[in-house]
Amino acid sequence: MAGAGSALLAPLRHGADVLGWLYADDPGTDPPPQATLRLSRRLCEHLADRLSRQQLAVALARSEASYRQLAESSHDAILTTDPLGRILYANPAARTLLTGERGGTLPPDASLLTWAADADQQALWQGLAAQVRGPAGSKSPIRTEVTVGEQRLEVQLGLLSGGTGGLLIMARDLSEHYRLLGQISQRGQELEAVALRRDELRTFLSLYTQAQEEERRRISRELHDETAQLLVAARRKLLRLEKQAPQAAPDITALADELSEIAAGVRRFARHLRPSVLDDLGLLPALEWLCAQARTPARLEVSGDEIRLSSVQEVTLFRLVGEALTNVDKHAGAASAAVRVTFSAQGIHTTVSDDGQGFDPAAAQACPLRGIWACWACANVPHWLAARWK
8 A cells, every 4th residue: 555665465264265355555565574473373363263154144144034934934933952951942823722812922931841732641741841852963853743631742852952952842733734634534435435326226127127127027928928829829719610600701801810919929029028039039039139120220230259248238238229229119210220339349339320311419408407497498308308307
């Protein structure tokens, strides 16, 4: 600087960082002696140490403020104690947990042992603290669950840094968690009961369907083998009377024709009730018979290698196709229909289609939302009723 004959400029270092500079000058031009250099060096070290401590203190204060802000806003209870168990710090969640009031105030002498409701809980906390302060090399945080009153807590205990013997405790209220688990378990039991009931209903419906089909088979056999045969025998006996009473021949012939029509109707009813072709020849011949019986010209289209289904499955598919062809006859106004059966490794896929007037699926789905009486205004009501109710 102006007026200086010689000067000393030394850096104030902290590790690899330069915190500042020490400057000194002298009017003379002689270099500073060794004693001055040693004093300058020690002064630089002292100043660098003070500056680094000040920076560390500022950083520590900022870190403590940040951690305190996190602790104050945490939903988990956070508290620290001294070696005797006296509470040094408790965040709002911990004060709420300890006092039962939101953000309540703890008394000056509050400790973990006064928090415990009875001797068993006091022994529990003393045991946990002793476990955390265990032998050297095993002083690691522990995590456990404890019950305090009606609250179920997940607690983590660890030693405070610095070797003071104090504890850092974090606790989370699991009461709501266990309440939700209880509700989920109850709901699972209810769903299991519903599933069991559904399986029982399916079993009942399956047994009912089997019994119904067996009854249809029995009635069909009786109509075909007994009633129809009796009608045929009665017609033959009636025709033999024609020779004995020539004067009543026209009436006898008319009566015989009526018996023939009745016998044909009985056979037709027996076939529709339970066609023997389904039991004797299988599903595909039975579907061909359905196509031949439909009023609308229908054809059967089969692809893939045939897979023989169980008796219940064949009867179910036979009834579905028969009902679909009946709906085509009643409502579609079609010129032709097709029953397509596709066999594959995954099973069997059956489609019944026709070239009739059809209906709008979106309008059909909207009908229940508008109400049943509004559906009568729909031009395709018969189709919707058939598809929805059959």
